[in-house]
Each structure stands twice: as structure tokens, then as C-alpha cells.
Amino acid sequence: MTKDKTTARDAAKTSEPFASDLLRGHTDTIVLAVLRSHDRYGYEIYKVIRDATGGEHEIKEATLYATFRRLEKDGLVEAYWGDETQGGRRKYYRITDAGRAVFRRAVADWTATQRIIDTLLNLKGNPS
Amino acid sequence: MTKDKTTARDAAKTSEPFASDLLRGHTDTIVLAVLRSHDRYGYEIYKVIRDATGGEHEIKEATLYATFRRLEKDGLVEAYWGDETQGGRRKYYRITDAGRAVFRRAVADWTATQRIIDTLLNLKGNPS
DNA sequence: GGCCAGTAGTGTGTCTGATATAGTACCAGA
């Protein structure tokens, strides 16, 4: 029954830091971006994203691991266990060629999204 | 059982025009933006959005009318029936002061969102 | 007189992504 999710409206009322849903749909792309240069393990990706924004934005762990599973299922990343024999097992993720293709497409989509929203928000209501 | 929604991944595979979820969370803001200058009725808002993007993006009617109800419930817009006595009744929407406040906040959020995603997508994986 | 496309709004059900919440398990340092 309790509702804790921060919406844009809630944010306006309560000065919440950020409405998380605004990044919705971009999480996959962000993960692929982080994996472009080299393989990383899950928790590392979590930290990279958190730190890259100066702690301003954080993708929740649950969200991230769900994203990994989705990306893996779709063949955009491949997962393998690291050889940390002593404790703290780590699952590494590697971006596939398909993943890189999707990433390129997603960047184009992101650019289009920016253009569309910017256009709509700047609508002054031309006095036709 | 059938699944027709276009995702970013599908788009990459099928050259779909656009992954609709990328605008998710911004619909309310877009509607408020369109209402800033003057009142408009539902179908008109639908067309303004569709046309403002050159038909590139379309917010579905069902989505839009759901948005109106949500905005009205939250007191961000007020609705009233037009006086078209002959046929084609139209419900007009007017943005409230609260709506304007939320809009200003949403624009700030949008700017922050752009910055965050741009930062993350440009991650080159610094060779630390 | 009938048909169709366009306008205008509503209702129901479903899917997806993000989250809350909780849990397991290991390790290092005080």
C-alpha cells in the first residue's frame, strides 16, 4: 500500500533530488556504454555509474542486475565468472557485437529524444 | 500473449522508428508545456505534439487522456467542457499555478537528465 | 439515403522497467 517511488511531481513538492523514471529506458544503454571499453563485473558497473555522476544519480542494484539478465538473455552481453578462487565471486560482463550495434542505435535514439523533448518544451504556442 | 511494444532492442533489429519508452516520464511535462500559452482541448494537444515533431513522434491518444486525468487529479491542470452545443463536445484543459511550478521543476530535471546520460554515454573507460 | 473518414473522448487489460525489500555469502579490520 505504501508508495515510495519518487515521481516528477513528488520531486517538485518535496525537493527530492531526482525523479528516477526520467532515465527509464536508458539503463540498458548506459550499461552497454560502460562495457564498451572493457569487461566489468556487476558491482563495479554499479559503482562506475554512481561515481560518474558524482553520486548524483544511482541506478539501484536490483535494477542493474535485472538489466544484466535482460541484456544477457538478448545476447547483447555475455557473462562469465571470474577466477577469484578466494571469496567474493564476481560475474563479469562482456559486450557482444550485437550489443555494440544496439548501443550505436540507442545513441541515435537518445539524440532524437533530446531533440524531440527540447522542441516540445520550447513550444511557445505560436499565435496562428 | 502477443507482444507488440517497440523496445530499443527491437528497434535496432527491425529499424522501427522509435522506442517509445524513451519519452517515458516526460509526457506530463510535454503536456504542461503545450498548455503554458493557452488552454487547449484534448485532441488538439494530441495533434500539437504529433505535428511539433513532424509526425516523428506520436503520443497515443489513450496515453494522453490518461495523462490528462492524472494531471487533473493532481491539480496541475483544470478541465472544463467547451460550449460547443452542436456536436463534437470538447474538453478543455487549463494549466494551474501548481502545474506551472511542476513544469519549471520538470525542465530542470530534464536538463539534469540530459547531462547525466550524456556523461555516461561518453564514458571512454579511462585507462586508470 | 447510406457510407466513410476525421474528430473527440472513454474503458479495460496488459506489458515493461524500476524499485522496495529482503536475503545469502564472503572478506577485512577494529
Add this chain to the structure above:
DNA sequence: TCTGGTACTATATCAGACACACTACTGGCC
């Protein structure tokens, strides 16, 4: 031994967007 950080998993819930289907009026065309 206890605590905090690391690392990953599982379940349930929610909101937003959509598909689909529907009502209803108008004007133009045949």
C-alpha cells in the same frame, strides 16, 4: 566477534505507456 563493505540473487509491487475496442458526432461523397 562484530561491523561495514563487497557481490550477487529473489520476490513482489507500482506506474506509465500502450493495444484494442468502443461510443458518438460531423461533413463530404456517391
